[in-house]
Amino acid sequence: MSELSVDHLLGIKYLQKEDIDLIFETADHFKEVINRPIKKVPSLRDITIANLFFENSTRTKLSFELAEKRLSADVINFSASQSSVKKGETLIDTVNNILSMKVDMVVMRHPNPGAGVFLSKHVDASIINAGDGAHEHPTQALLDSYSIRERLGEVAGKKVVIVGDILHSRVALSNIFALQLQGAEVKVCGPKTLIPKYIHTLGVTVEPDLRKALEWCDVANMLRVQNERMDISYFPSTREYSQQFQLNKNLLESLDKEIVVMHPGPINRGVEITSDVADSGQAIILNQVENGVAVRMAVIYLLASKIKQ
Amino acid sequence: MNILLRSVTIIDPQGKHHGQQSDILIKNGKIHTIAGQITPEKNTRIIEKDNLHVSRGWFDSSVCFGEPGYEERETLANGIKVAGRSGFTAVAVNPNTKPVTDSSAQIAFISHKGQRTATTLHPVGALTAGGQGVDLAELYDMQQAGAVAFGDYKSPVTNPNLLKIALQYTQNFDGLVMSFPLEKSISGKGVVNEEATAIRLGLKGIPALSEELQIARDLYILEYTGGKLHIPTISTERGVTLIKEAKKKGLDVSCSVAIHHLFLSEEVLEGFDTRYKVMPPLRTDKDRKALIKGLKDGTIDMVTSDHDPRDIELKKVEFDHADYGSIGLESAFGALNTLLPLEDAIRVLGAGRRRFLKEETTLEEGAEADLTLFDPQHTYTFTKGHILSTSKNSAFLKQELKGYVFGVINGSFTEIEE
Numbered sequence: 001m002s003e004l005s006v007d008h009l010l011g012i013k014y015l016q017k018e019d020i021d022l023i024f025e026t027a028d029h030f031k032e033v034i035n036r037p038i039k040k041v042p043s044l045r046d047i048t049i050a051n052l053f054f055e056n057s058t059r060t061k062l063s064f065e066l067a068e069k070r071l072s073a074d075v076i077n078f079s080a081s082q083s084s085v086k087k088g089e090t091l092i093d094t095v096n097n098i099l100s101m102k103v104d105m106v107v108m109r110h111p112n113p114g115a116g117v118f119l120s121k122h123v124d125a126s127i128i129n130a131g132d133g134a135h136e137h138p139t140q141a142l143l144d145s146y147s148i149r150e151r152l153g154e155v156a157g158k159k160v161v162i163v164g165d166i167l168h169s170r171v172a173l174s175n176i177f178a179l180q181l182q183g184a185e186v187k188v189c190g191p192k193t194l195i196p197k198y199i200h201t202l203g204v205t206v207e208p209d210l211r212k213a214l215e216w217c218d219v220a221n222m223l224r225v226q227n228e229r230m231d232i233s234y235f236p237s238t239r240e241y242s243q244q245f246q247l248n249k250n251l252l253e254s255l256d257k258e259i260v261v262m263h264p265g266p267i268n269r270g271v272e273i274t275s276d277v278a279d280s281g282q283a284i285i286l287n288q289v290e291n292g293v294a295v296r297m298a299v300i301y302l303l304a305s306k307i308k309q
Numbered sequence: 310m311n312i313l314l315r316s317v318t319i320i321d322p323q324g325k326h327h328g329q330q331s332d333i334l335i336k337n338g339k340i341h342t343i344a345g346q347i348t349p350e351k352n353t354r355i356i357e358k359d360n361l362h363v364s365r366g367w368f369d370s371s372v373c374f375g376e377p378g379y380e381e382r383e384t385l386a387n388g389i390k391v392a393g394r395s396g397f398t399a400v401a402v403n404p405n406t407k408p409v410t411d412s413s414a415q416i417a418f419i420s421h422k423g424q425r426t427a428t429t430l431h432p433v434g435a436l437t438a439g440g441q442g443v444d445l446a447e448l449y450d451m452q453q454a455g456a457v458a459f460g461d462y463k464s465p466v467t468n469p470n471l472l473k474i475a476l477q478y479t480q481n482f483d484g485l486v487m488s489f490p491l492e493k494s495i496s497g498k499g500v501v502n503e504e505a506t507a508i509r510l511g512l513k514g515i516p517a518l519s520e521e522l523q524i525a526r527d528l529y530i531l532e533y534t535g536g537k538l539h540i541p542t543i544s545t546e547r548g549v550t551l552i553k554e555a556k557k558k559g560l561d562v563s564c565s566v567a568i569h570h571l572f573l574s575e576e577v578l579e580g581f582d583t584r585y586k587v588m589p590p591l592r593t594d595k596d597r598k599a600l601i602k603g604l605k606d607g608t609i610d611m612v613t614s615d616h617d618p619r620d621i622e623l624k625k626v627e628f629d630h631a632d633y634g635s636i637g638l639e640s641a642f643g644a645l646n647t648l649l650p651l652e653d654a655i656r657v658l659g660a661g662r663r664r665f666l667k668e669e670t671t672l673e674e675g676a677e678a679d680l681t682l683f684d685p686q687h688t689y690t691f692t693k694g695h696i697l698s699t700s701k702n703s704a705f706l707k708q709e710l711k712g713y714v715f716g717v718i719n720g721s722f723t724e725i726e727e
Contacts, residue, residue, distance in 0.1 A: 013509065037314065043692035063369070090625075090626060091627060092625070110627070112512055112627040112629040112630065113512050113628065113629065114510060114511075114581030114627065114628045117580065117581045117626050118581055118626075118627055118628070122625075132511070132516055133511055133512075133629070134511035134512075134513075135511030135512075136511065158529060161523070161663075173509075173511055175509070195507045196503075196507070196514070197516075198503065198504045198505055198507075201504065201505035201507060201508065202505075202509070238539060267442065292492055
């Protein structure tokens, strides 16, 4: 396979296994590029990319922007707080206005699930979903799998547990799709109130006990509790949450094997994960951030090469 | 003017002419003669179509037209035309107008607009003042002005004591109370059914539990108060079971199902298409099959198109922001006749009339002409070209349907495709 099967990256569930292989091979190349003294290639000098962030983001936005600049694309940034969105303009109008300024690609983060899919049907540009509500966050799942592959050699056959707020998490959903597509086995662990009742329809199992989940897995992906997406209180206090679902040094050292610890960030230190674990050699949290740039370069490069055709 | 229906097959399972192929002569708004072959007098309008069938006129218990207040969605005049061409000689019009239909003057306004037309409008009055769910509206006064039932459309009665009082109060004048089956503290900010699709799409789910709890509560209250309760548009398997048990106990409860809940299940939402965003949400295929079964065995009393026009500005937005609702009059018969045997489809299309209008029509000589004309065999893909409504938000676009409606005759008034 030399090109992606899709024209947009809207979610992992729209990809095939071969797409992920191609993205990873391309990312390998870019990872080498960003470790050179001159960290830039001229590949996308004729491409303009708009980063539209209708929801707060620090690392994803920086990572995309850096990836775009390393590829020599022209970049414009837009965030909802400065925009006319608050004046009642529709999403389609906002984006079409930006596209009229001859933009080729849109990277969008949006609070509503399906916003990327909606946009791809109504505007003429390649869309990369940088997170849409509790739906998908495909580049995060790709960089997570890429980091597992880097650490453990391959993803196929690995056992991964995702711990925390599964109900409100696009990272969990995209990771489940990505890991299953590559042949990994997935369990989820967290308070029953934060795990969808029908999660089994995705082919994942629920492990209510964190220790048992950790004993089972090769990789633990610790999620943040997304207080901002909760309309009611799903557990009594963060103290009680931590008592049951915190990954700390004692727990990690009591296992009879060495597991890989991941976190998509931002970390609530002392809540879902303690500092000594987050900063330990078993954690690959900063590798995930570095790989994020290479993987996003790969995605942008591969989608841009379809535009050029 | 006289009308002659030429060589028409009569579908009237309860009547003596069922299955007969005849000519039907209508004089001065009444069925004059049903006979093998009738020679028309001068000035008779002759209606002759391929595979022409006729039944008693259909009734829809839940239709929204925007007027007054939301004329950009639909006007009463065009709504009447749409209903007529879709085969309905009578429709109950929901009170979700602006202002909400909660007084006798507003009831009279709608009633008046829907008289001397091919489709008669029967307004539903709001159960509570302003549809606010706090105090009862003037129910008796509205009934005197022509209201056929009372309900706040899709706003559930959250206060159980209010439902208790409504069911008690309406007994003095034989009023019909409607209660939308949704327990809002359970449904929360949900927008689609809670199961597989909600997870795959990252959309907030509405558990079936939210419908079941409210139905169970309402039936419990009804058992205490007596009175007449109608539960509109049930969507879950367990909802059907609850109503079946209540009917066995002898409670005076009726319910309806929206045709889109019989025809579609949650999988169609996969592309985030807001045409499928309806309330209650589309459920699973298992629910869908249970609803069809409930309709066939009589647990569900009637079908409705739950016709709810919404203009493009309210639908062509992000899924979370889009309005609920689909139009359904134009596709009602084609969809239903695709799912059910013809006689069952005709039966359930007429079944709400007794409950809401306290009357039945007949298809025999001497009776008032109240007739629907259709071709049950015609198959086609439902497209925008079939939509006569002002708003085009149909969940049935691109579906293969079987059964085409030519129009209606209602006394001296007709709405028939030329």
